[in-house]
Amino acid sequence: MSNLVSLIDIPQSYISELKDTFYSTEGYVTATTEKRSDIFEFESIKNVVNFLGMEIEALVGDNFYKHVWPYFPHTDAPLEQSRKYQHFVIPLEKHFEDDVYLIIFDQQSKIGPTSWLGHSNFDIQFEYNQIVHGNFTKHDIEGYIEDAITLEFANKYLPYPLDWYQGLSGKAYKWEPGTIIKFPSNFIHCTGKMPEKSSKLGLTLKFKLESNIY
Numbered sequence: 001m002s003n004l005v006s007l008i009d010i011p012q013s014y015i016s017e018l019k020d021t022f023y024s025t026e027g028y029v030t031a032t033t034e035k036r037s038d039i040f041e042f043e044s045i046k047n048v049v050n051f052l053g054m055e056i057e058a059l060v061g062d063n064f065y066k067h068v069w070p071y072f073p074h075t076d077a078p079l080e081q082s083r084k085y086q087h088f089v090i091p092l093e094k095h096f097e098d099d100v101y102l103i104i105f106d107q108q109s110k111i112g113p114t115s116w117l118g119h120s121n122f123d124i125q126f127e128y129n130q131i132v133h134g135n136f137t138k139h140d141i142e143g144y145i146e147d148a149i150t151l152e153f154a155n156k157y158l159p160y161p162l163d164w165y166q167g168l169s170g171k172a173y174k175w176e177p178g179t180i181i182k183f184p185s186n187f188i189h190c191t192g193k194m195p196e197k198s199s200k201l202g203l204t205l206k207f208k209l210e211s212n213i214y
């Protein structure tokens with residue numbers, strides 16, 4: 001495990017409270033993901049921020065995300081002071097039996113919040129992220145490395161062909177309710193393989209810290 005990625009156990013009571021918030025409120029859908037508005041106001045969010053030992057004032061971005069498609073590789077930190085942003089991914093519920101993973105790569109964005117759509121035909125509009133089609137390049141990412149991902153890793157975890165991930169190296173972390181995954185927001189990350197026509201629900205919290213994380 002990279003020392004910039006850590007796993008935190010969270011009691012079930014927090015997860016239940018967050019799910020109650022999601023299912024008792026209305027939201028909106030963007031790029032096939034269902035979200036909620038103004039969630040800074042919810043008690044369940046304040047409680048989990050408190051549990052994490054973070055300041056609510058430092059919470060700069062967050063949302064529930066209920067999604068059917070695995071997220072493409074992307075980053076969530078703004079270009080400015082990109083190393084100060086800390087991510088917490090909080091799995092809440094999955095509607096399928098198979099294991100699913102969050103893949104966190106060792107590389108970082110040099111071009112701000114970006115989603116890399118590989119050689120897919122998708123033309124998705126995201127709320128914040130710019131879109132890059134095609135391969136990763138040394139211009140766009142820090143730490144570019146050739147041939148670091150094995151076919152075995154790709155077959156087990158990655159939803160798209162291995163050559164779409166050329167330039168990256170990384171690890172898979174099991175996405176399961178009860179375990180929070182913490183990592184710098186500017187590190188490239190994506191959802192691992194996910195069964196079709198199913199979905200999962202999580203919460204992401206993004207904090208801006210006083211000093212650089214890495």
Ligand SMILES: [Fe+2]
Pocket residue numbers: 074075076189
């Ligand atoms: Fe993300």
